[in-house]
Amino acid sequence: MTFARLGLWLLRRERASGEWRVLLLALIIGVGSVSTTGFLGDRIKRAMSEQGASFLGADLMVTSPRPIEDWPVPAVESGALATSQALEFASMVSRGDAFQLATLRAVDADYPLRGVVRIADRPFEPGAARPAQPPPGSIYVEPSLLPLLSASVGDSVKIGEATFRIAGIVAEEPGQLGGVFGLAPRVFLRADEVETTRVLQPGSRLTYLYQFAGEPEQLAAFSAAVKPALDSTQRLIGSREGVETLRGAFANADRYIQLTALISLLLSVAAIAIAAHHHALRHYDQAALLRCFGATTTQLRTLYAIQLLTLGLLGSLAGVAIGALTQQALAALILPGAVTRLPSLGLAPVGVAIASGLLALAGASLPALMRLIRVPPLRVLRRDLPPLPVAAWLSAAVSGSALLLLIAWYAGDAKLVGGFVGALIALVGVLILLARLALVAGRGVQRLSHGPLRFGLAQLLRHRFDSTLQLGAFTLALFLVALLALVRSDLIAGWQQQLPPQAPNxxxxxxxxxxxxxxxxxxxxxxxxxxxxxxxxxxxxxxxxxxxxxxxxxxxxxxxxxxxxxxxxxxxxxxxxxxxxxxxxxxxxxxxxxxxxxxxxxxxxxxxxxxxxxxxxxxxxxxxxxxxxxxxxxxxxxxxxxxxxxxxxxxxxxxxxxxxxxxxxxxxxxxxxxxxxxxxxxxxxxxxxxxxxxxxxxxPPDATDVLPGFVKAFPGITVLALDKLIANIEAVFAQIIGAIQLLLGFLLAAGMAVVVATLLASLDARQQEAVLLRTLGAQRAYLAKGLWSEFIALGLLAGLLASACAEIAMALIANRLFELPLRLHPWLWLVLPLGGALLVGMSGWLTTRHITRVPPMQSIRALN
Amino acid sequence: MTPPDSAQFPAESTSALQSHGVVIARALSQRVTTADGELAILSEVELAVKAGETLAITGASGSGKSTLLGLLAGLDQPSAGEIMLLGQRLGDLDEDARARLRAGRIGFVFQSFQLLPALSALENILLPLELAGRADASTRAAYWLDRVGLAARAAHTPRQLSGGEQQRVALARAFATDPEIVFADEPTGNLDADTGARIIELLFELNASAHTTLILVTHDEALAARCQRRLHLVAGQMREAAFA
Structure with a gap:
């Protein structure tokens, strides 16, 4: 039997071991987190690049705030290039007493030169490819406009002083993945009918869109001639550039979301490291025995490497599967309405996610495994013999470089890597400090307590390293979850509240x-x-x-x-x-x-x-x-x-x-x-x-019925309702925060994995203690109460720390960024500690409960 | 058998050395450095064991018995002196070469059984056979499990077996590869007197039928008395080499 096969055989036999389970679980959580964002980012990027020229609606486009009368290029005059013109501006659209700000695009018969516009008869139908220019006297509108005006296809609406019939729904147009964050729904109207609306005023914000399509040589010549003639307010966009600009903007946002996901992976690394370390500790005897039976260093290395690789692949694949499911939920949150138009799942993110998982696993567990293969065979006779020490710099170098590589990969540029690593180190430092302080405070409580509570707190304080780690990981997870909830509710509420009475609305x-x-x-x-x-x-x-x-x-x-x-x-x-x-x-x-x-x-x-x-x-x-x-x-x-x-x-x-x-x-x-x-x-x-x-x-709230009259009297004037703007911003916030909260679910799970991993690592010692206590006459209920006290105290402390962190962070955000008055959140101090106690209590109890149930004799034999 | 005369192994061929025994130790010393200075665990031990012989190493706790066993089996390196194991000079071999020498040719029995908890009784016996690359590993493992009377417990894990049953599995594991030497470290140390006696019977029965060289460490007089030879250690020094 080869050692690779032996490794797999032993792995299969040990599949029920707690360490493997935690390690696998942590890996699945971490990879699930990064692959969720990876999959969606890839789908959106591919949606952009696969559409190519049709994304822009043309091969080339010039945008300008003013009309351009003279093109310095003969190709335009001679008609060698296909051209189309559009004008974009904002205006009110009204129907009866309802009115809504819209983005109007006035197009000619040739728009778009590339790609298609699909027009449907009813909202959310796929529609058919049709010219974007509606028939005379009518407009096409985005589906979101209809409920705002209580209108349906066939109804008439007013734009400025003109009346138009809604002739269809824009189901798809170039450059759009679905009106995601648009505050003003899109309306297509005929370029030759803009005049009749009389909404264009001097000083109106207008954008003239000049589209061109043709042969590559002609386009190149056109670009070369036009570029120098444009001033700083005008832009020439190639189809590739158009996509690149969008992709660039998306890539930036995507990068930050990916980094959020990476935090879950890094927290999982902590859980994996603990599980791997404990696994190694429990397998020193096995390694020594195998050496005794004649296994060489290389053979042991093969054996453990194949086990690690197998677990890495299994965990990563399961993580990818979870990511594939959750990315759909994320897509529905970020791009409602456009999900069906995104390309199907790509393979590239699978590779990235698996590589991330293996890298994280390697960084977290190699130091432990390096010790495992250095176990002296003499350990079979002298059980106390530790493995030969691995140089600390070597472990640090292996783990450090793997993790740094991972961060660099996700962050992209050196500055962001530096910032991320710096922030991470600072955060870890602060969390360790806070956890230590909390434990010092816990010592005071322990002195005053008695019975199982005293016993439980003693456990918490005795395993100081474990407790610090558990507290830190869980505090981080709870803190981030709370902060997001506060940002969402507070900023919007604070902003609304802060408006002085009778402030302009x-x-x-x-x-x-x-x-x-x-x-x-x-x-x-x-x-x-x-x-x-x-x-x-x-x-x-x-x-x-x-x-x-x-x-x-x-x-x-x-x-x-x-x-x-x-x-x-x-x-x-x-x-x-x-x-x-x-x-x-x-x-x-x-x-x-x-x-x-x-x-x-x-x-x-x-x-x-x-x-x-x-x-x-x-x-x-x-x-x-x-x-x-x-x-x-x-x-x-x-x-x-x-x-x-x-x-x-x-x-x-x-x-x-x-x-x-x-x-x-x-x-x-x-x-x-x-x-x-x-x-x-x-x-x-x-x-x-x-x-x-x-x-x-x-x-005033009781006078809003004046507004429809105003819009009718002054159809060219744009009326922006602040409460609608705020509601829109809130909706956008809710979308983004919903997406991030989904990722924080992974973070919370990773925090629980850390708790479980540390508990598993201390299980042998705990069992020994429990056996001793039970032999000395402690009842099962006493032990159970002790365990509960310990975990509830841990969860409470984490919740309190997270509340404090969230209050401070929120105060800073409100004060520095938004100049909102300081507000405390008493409910936070109740919800977070209780939630923390519940989560840590449950995971802790589930991990350790059997030590109170096993009869002492059986435990003693098992420990022998 | 008389110990070799010179302090050094003769420089002749390996086959000539072989005739002196499968295990030969010359001027073997083991020292460790402690806070109080250097501590001698073994001093100048001389030993030669011929193929098929049974040797008991006895002595009080801390007399260096297990250290000597570890050195003879190539699990550790001596501070001074030399060991020949199965015709190979251990001092010339590195850790991995010593491991290769042990593979399939040396069996072990331990005081604490050392069965892998995740594997069944049968799989524990299978492990050294697989490591030695035996083609008939499965049949051999089943045969040896039957030899120790535990065929019915093949699927049981060590946790489900009593101490005596675990040690029987360990015996089967030690003999399954047809080793030339079996090293046993206090094989009855964790067992009650009755179970211990049954294990001793089984050990010697297996040893006799397999013609294996058996070197065991014990402070069990009954066990030591069953061996052909006895080496008594007092504070790391050979006091007596008695022939049975």
């Missing part, structure tokens, strides 16, 4: 200059309180002191959102109420002193109190090169982009460049529900630009 966006008076009249007629009305011009920050802004920043800061997107620029002489000057001097102060040169102020038509706040929508000439132009910059933006008082900033607004000097830096209370701005110009610089205005308004 609706934003009115896209108010055309000619509508301002009428809007004011309408609101005052209905006694609604509105904020100041701010004109808005869209522009991009492009330079600082004459140098391109990107060049003034370090490499890693260039990716700022503030630079990539257009900013809403406003102008006012009055510092908004929720703003405070931190440095410099508010431009309005000087203006106030200045002679009549100041722009004539016109009353804010929307606000009774803020009459003097608003500058006129038009009037003063555009001073695009006025060196004295002044701006005030929000402090966070100034910090991110390294801006200081006196810096000259250049903005690109449309095709013009406007320069202005920073004269003040402001703090902004972003959660005030007022229109807030990063950059506020002094009146006089932007006034001549086409601008629409924004305002916020408070609509």
């Amino acid at each position: 609706y934003f009115l966006v896209n108010i055309a200059p000619h509508q301002q008076q009428a809007v004011a009249a309408y609101l005052s007629e209905h006694r609604l309180k509105a904020s100041a009305l701010y004109p808005m011009v869209r522009g991009r920050l492009v330079s600082k002191n004459g140098v391109s802004i990107a060049e003034t920043l370090p490499e890693d800061a260039r990716d700022s959102n503030t630079l990539r997107r257009e900013l809403n620029l406003t102008w006012t002489a009055t510092l908004p109420a929720n703003n405070a000057i931190l440095a410099g001097r508010w431009h309005g102060e000087r203006r106030a002193d200045a002679p009549v040169k100041a722009i004539p102020k016109v009353g804010n038509p929307l606000s009774a109190q803020a009459d003097a706040e608003l500058t006129p929508p038009a009037g003063a000439p555009l001073l695009s090169s006025d060196p004295s132009a002044e701006i005030s910059v929000e402090s966070g933006m100034a910090e991110r982009l390294n801006l200081a008082i006196g810096d000259q900033l250049g903005f690109q607004v449309g095709d013009q460049t406007i320069a202005a000097r920073i004269t003040s830096i402001r703090s902004v209370k972003w959660d005030s529900m007022q229109p807030n701005f990063f950059v506020i110009f002094a009146p006089g610089q932007l006034d001549a630009l086409p601008a629409s205005a924004i305002a916020s308004v408070y609509v």
Whole structure:
């Protein structure tokens, strides 16, 4: 018989052993966790790349906030390239008293050039491939819009001033995996009917999509010619790039979710290491006997390696099977509605998951097995003889490099690996410290207690290493579960609660200059309180002191959102109420002193109190090169982009460049529900630009019936309901948190595996003690109570520590990130300790209960 | 038999050495370093055992009996002196080479039986046969289990067997590979007098029929008396080499 076969034979005979079971279970949990995320990530990535050009809807696409009239390429004019044009913008869609913000895409007859749009007659049907351009007078809508408007196919809805019939449901369109986190459902309408809606205003956020398809050479020539002609607000996207951008964004999110899963695997590693160590301890005699019978080192190595490999493969495969099941649940949470359109399970993640499992197993158990094969044969005669020690650096190197490799694999780049390892070490350090402190406190309780409780606590304190490990692992699992629950409930609730009474709860966006008076009249007629009305011009920050802004920043800061997107620029002489000057001097102060040169102020038509706040929508000439132009910059933006008082900033607004000097830096209370701005110009610089205005308004709960009337009266104005926005954010939160909670289930299971593994490792000693106690006259109930006391104390302590950690973490998050007031959660201090006591109590009791049941004589014989 | 004359093994051929015995020890010493200095466990032990002989190593607890057994079986290395086992100079062999020498040619019986708890009685006997690569392993194991009278308990694990039954399985395991030498360490040490006596009977019966060399460590006078020769150790030193 070869030693490989012998290894398998012995493994089969020992399959009922507790250590193998725990090891296998821990491995299944860890691999299940990483393969769940692995499978889903792979499916989404493949969905993106398999769709290729159809993902973009074209071979090439140019996006621009302005129409592009002249293409510097003959191919476009000559018709050698197929072209299609679309315009995307947000607007209200209403039906009767119901209204909803939607993303409208106005398309021509050729859209899309690649891929298909499927239109169905009823929601959630697969539909048939049809042109995306609906018949005249009608629109296609995403299914989610219908219930919001209580509409069905065939009904009429209003967009702006025009009425459209819903002619079909968009079942599938290029670039969409299902409207996952979309706050505004998609609507397709005819490009030639946009005009009739009259919703487009100067200053509206528009995106022009120019699509191209053709032969590769023509496309290459087109790209080369067009690229240099585009300004910083315009983008050329190739079909591959389009997918890559999306995939890049997804890969980042995916990486963090994968790292969450990796924590479960690493916790499983702890359980595996304990089980493997204990397994080795129990098999020193076996190894010595085999050596005695003539087995060489190589043969023993083969024997144990084959056992380990078999367990690794079995555990990993079972983990993969569980991952394949749970990924479907995860997909349903993250991508409801799109699950059926994802490609089937891929094979690549299977390899990754199995390799992860084997790597984790190797890292966790090799040190123990290395000792096992170094057992001296003389141990058969002298049982106390330990195996030859393995150099500590060697074990550490084997385990350390395996685990590091695993983390590096999942984290991807060196910075993230460093961050992850650093955070992990810090977390482990804090948990060990906390666990030790808790045990010190436990000693105090033990002194005061008596009977089985004292006995149980003594056990807990005696196995200090085990207890620290169990406490640490379980605290971590409970803490993360609690933190997520708090984030979900607290942030949303806190945000809603924090709104001052009668804070604005609706934003009115896209108010055309000619509508301002009428809007004011309408609101005052209905006694609604509105904020100041701010004109808005869209522009991009492009330079600082004459140098391109990107060049003034370090490499890693260039990716700022503030630079990539257009900013809403406003102008006012009055510092908004929720703003405070931190440095410099508010431009309005000087203006106030200045002679009549100041722009004539016109009353804010929307606000009774803020009459003097608003500058006129038009009037003063555009001073695009006025060196004295002044701006005030929000402090966070100034910090991110390294801006200081006196810096000259250049903005690109449309095709013009406007320069202005920073004269003040402001703090902004972003959660005030007022229109807030990063950059506020002094009146006089932007006034001549086409601008629409924004305002916020408070609509009392008993007056919401005013809104349908408002939407009907001003169909072009976008009404954003904050409570709907918050509800949407909450829904998105719930989706993401649900997904992470699913992964935390694995973490909790891994924590229980650690508890069981440590208990199993101490089972022999416990049994010996129990036998002795029973021989001395202790009753079974006494022992059972002792065990329960020990595990319940452990669970309670873990729950208390986790509550403390969660409160502190939550306070930090609320305070630092969201500036919410400090809130305590008394229920947490009840639920977590009780939950912990229940989980640890059950797993502990199930692992150890038989030691109280076995008759002492049988135990003594078994131990011999 | 007289011990070899010189302190060194003669340099002649292995076959010439073989004639002196299957186990030969010359000037064998074992010392360990403790906190109080060096401690001699065995000093200058001289020994030669011929094929088919039975030898009892006796002495009080801590006299070095088990240490000597371990050294003779190649389970440990001496601090000084030399051992020839089955014609091989153990000092020339590393740990793995000594293991290969033992495989199938040497049997062991231990005081604490040392059966693998996960394996049945039959499988425990099968283990050394499989390790030695015997083609007829299964039949041999069944035969030997029957020889020790436990055919009906083949599927029972050690936990389900009494001490005496476990030691009978251990005896079958030791003899199953047709070893040239069987080393036994206090084979009756964990058994009551009656069971011990039955085990002794069985041990010598098996040994006689297999013509095996038997070297056993014991402080059981009855057991030692059954051996052809006896080596008495006092504080690691040979006091008496009596012939039966």
